Amino acid sequence: MVNFKAPGFSRTMLMLGLLFLYLPMVVLIVYSFNASRLVSVWAGFSTKWYSALFNNEQLLAAVWMSLRIAFYSASMAVCLGTLCAFVITRFKKMRGRTLLSSMITAPLVMPEVITGLSLLLLFVQMAQLVGWPVDRGMATIWIAHTTFCSAYVAVVVSARLQEVDRSIEEAAMDLGCTPLKTFFVITLPVIAPALVSGWLLAFTLSLDDLVIASFVSGPGATTLPMVVFSSVRMGVSPEINALATLIIAAVSVIALIAWFWMRRAEKRRLRPR
Amino acid sequence: MTKKLFATPLAERVRAVVFHRRVVFGIPFAWLLLFFLLPFALVLKISLTSAVMAIPPYEPVFRWLDNTLSVVVNLGNYVFLASDSLYMAAYWGSVKTAFLATLFCLLIGYPMAYAIARAPKRWQLVFLLLVMLPSWTSFLIRVYAWMGILGNQGLLNSFLMWLGLIDEPLKLLNTNFAVILGIVYAYLPFMVLPIYTNLVKLDVRLLEAASDLGCRNLTTFWAITLPLSKAGILAGSMLVFIPAVGEFVIPELLGGPDTLMIGKVLWEEFFNNRDWPVASALAIVMLALLLVPIVLFHRFQAREMEKNG
Numbered sequence: 335m336v337n338f339k340a341p342g343f344s345r346t347m348l349m350l351g352l353l354f355l356y357l358p359m360v361v362l363i364v365y366s367f368n369a370s371r372l373v374s375v376w377a378g379f380s381t382k383w384y385s386a387l388f389n390n391e392q393l394l395a396a397v398w399m400s401l402r403i404a405f406y407s408a409s410m411a412v413c414l415g416t417l418c419a420f421v422i423t424r425f426k427k428m429r430g431r432t433l434l435s436s437m438i439t440a441p442l443v444m445p446e447v448i449t450g451l452s453l454l455l456l457f458v459q460m461a462q463l464v465g466w467p468v469d470r471g472m473a474t475i476w477i478a479h480t481t482f483c484s485a486y487v488a489v490v491v492s493a494r495l496q497e498v499d500r501s502i503e504e505a506a507m508d509l510g511c512t513p514l515k516t517f518f519v520i521t522l523p524v525i526a527p528a529l530v531s532g533w534l535l536a537f538t539l540s541l542d543d544l545v546i547a548s549f550v551s552g553p554g555a556t557t558l559p560m561v562v563f564s565s566v567r568m569g570v571s572p573e574i575n576a577l578a579t580l581i582i583a584a585v586s587v588i589a590l591i592a593w594f595w596m597r598r599a600e601k602r603r604l605r606p607r
Numbered sequence: 608m609t610k611k612l613f614a615t616p617l618a619e620r621v622r623a624v625v626f627h628r629r630v631v632f633g634i635p636f637a638w639l640l641l642f643f644l645l646p647f648a649l650v651l652k653i654s655l656t657s658a659v660m661a662i663p664p665y666e667p668v669f670r671w672l673d674n675t676l677s678v679v680v681n682l683g684n685y686v687f688l689a690s691d692s693l694y695m696a697a698y699w700g701s702v703k704t705a706f707l708a709t710l711f712c713l714l715i716g717y718p719m720a721y722a723i724a725r726a727p728k729r730w731q732l733v734f735l736l737l738v739m740l741p742s743w744t745s746f747l748i749r750v751y752a753w754m755g756i757l758g759n760q761g762l763l764n765s766f767l768m769w770l771g772l773i774d775e776p777l778k779l780l781n782t783n784f785a786v787i788l789g790i791v792y793a794y795l796p797f798m799v800l801p802i803y804t805n806l807v808k809l810d811v812r813l814l815e816a817a818s819d820l821g822c823r824n825l826t827t828f829w830a831i832t833l834p835l836s837k838a839g840i841l842a843g844s845m846l847v848f849i850p851a852v853g854e855f856v857i858p859e860l861l862g863g864p865d866t867l868m869i870g871k872v873l874w875e876e877f878f879n880n881r882d883w884p885v886a887s888a889l890a891i892v893m894l895a896l897l898l899v900p901i902v903l904f905h906r907f908q909a910r911e912m913e914k915n916g
Binding site for chain 2: 343344345347348350351352354355356358359361362365372373414415417418419420421422423425426428430431433434435436437438439440441442443444445446447448451452453455456458459462477478480481484488489492493496507512513514535538541542544545548549559562563566567569570574575577578581582585586589592593596597600
């Protein structure tokens with residue numbers, strides 16, 4: 335029996351790669367506590383950038399706006415993405431299925447400037463033809479984010495749907511359950527973990543988007559990435575370092591919870607019955 | 608249960624199933640048709656108009672006047688793109704930068720994915736989480752982090768000067784090098800993930816057979832592992848290359864005045880010059896350039912999503 339453990343080279347690359355991924359973040363976190371504005375000077379420990387952050391009204395308003403948009407977009411994207419995943423994994427002979435599957439995979443790689451521009455042109459034309467949307471803002475960003483987030487949800491959910499044991503669903507249908515009831519009683523509980531991870535993924539994607547939101551937003555709606563972008567365009571700012579630290583902390587906590595949860599689920603699945 | 612068991616006739620149940628299928632199919636189909644496909648047709652349409660000072664800032668294509676429908680198609684934007692060397696240079700710059708960044712991502716990402724796939728089962732999840740975690744934090748902020756590191760007064764230059772390796776700061780920020788570094792940094796997780804998914808499914812018995820037949824580790828890798836992970840390499844490369852060609856944020860923040868990338872040019876045409884028709888024509892040409900990679904990616908992704916486990 336040969337040893338198929340990772341040879342030294344690839345293991346070293348993994349460690350170096352992780353170092354490469356995390357070092358810039360560590361730098362951000364360290365410098366968010368620097369009293370000096372300059373990166374090259376360490377002027378002592380300070381939390382003043384955090385208090386500056388919490389007094390920045392414009393930034394807080396943008397955070398609230400972004401969180402609301404991300405919540406609505408993720409929720410809608412889970413609905414649409416799940417339906418798409420169903421069509422792709424289950425309805426093998428449906429007409430129009432190929433078109434649907436192209437439309438759901440393309441947003442995964444489509445350059446953001448193209449998506450943003452095309453949706454803006456749509457909203458402008460719609461405003462001319464049907465009188466809606468009068469003002470671009472939260473609603474238009476919600477539509478744009480829902481559309482590209484659905485693609486990611488569809489990928490996550492279809493991976494799970496492939497593993498679902500169809501015979502239980504068939505049994506339920508044979509016993510007289512309607513397809514709708516079968517879905518809610520049998521399928522939904524089985525794919526629930528995928529729906530949760532799809533929702534979280536969509537939430538972070540929506541929260542993070544700058545380019546598409548910039549195209550389809552109007553004067554009334556400024557999201558967090560737009561505020562961050564206009565500030566970092568001017569150069570390095572310690573307030574943004576503090577914001578970055580808070581974001582990294584939040585994501586790490588959620589990832590840790592998700593990891594514990596997944597590990598528990600895995601253990602439960604492997605336990606002999 | 609409202610209905611008695613087996614009380615529903617078969618024909619009615621079949622009808623119910625067909626109805627549900629239509630609804631399940633129809634909702635996302637209509638949404639994507641309206642908010643994904645139709646917008647591209649509009650981009651094509653606007654790219655064939657000319658810019659005017661109005662709201663919206665372009666001429667209509669179809670006009671109905673005195674019972675005559677006149678269709679004005681203006682190919683001027685495309686002629687303009689072809690005649691101005693700036694745009695050609697921007698397309699070439701984007702493709703070159705994206706290609707180099709994809710290559711570096713592959714060179715770093717493949718060994719990483721390989722090491723994760725060969726790690727003990729319970730460590731795989733931890734490593735995967737560690738690789739994916741950065742991509743769940745803000746993209747913008749991760750690109751911004753490099754501004755503080757690469758700047759003239761930045762961490763890297765200060766460090767190198769402290770070591771005495773250099774006397775004056777190197778120009779690192781606002782160069783094409785910084786743009787490629789930024790893309791590699793931001794997109795690396797998207798290269799690692801599909802290659803890992805592919806490698807972890809690799810049948811270990813093939814490797815054992817090769818080794819039993821006297822293959823050395825490196826030969827086994829070139830003859831078996833690498834060819835079998837072709838699909839993962841392709842998917843990862845497309846996931847990096849296609850968005851990188853149209854990237855705006857990275858060249859804007861890390862690039863310099865000589866960094867010509869099409870995403871940035873499109874942004875400027877749209878927001879600064881308010882020339883929507885030229886911006887649309889730029890988008891159409893970019894799409895045409897990316898059509899083959901997008902189709903390749905779609906074929907891989909559709910296969911991934913359709914197969915039954």
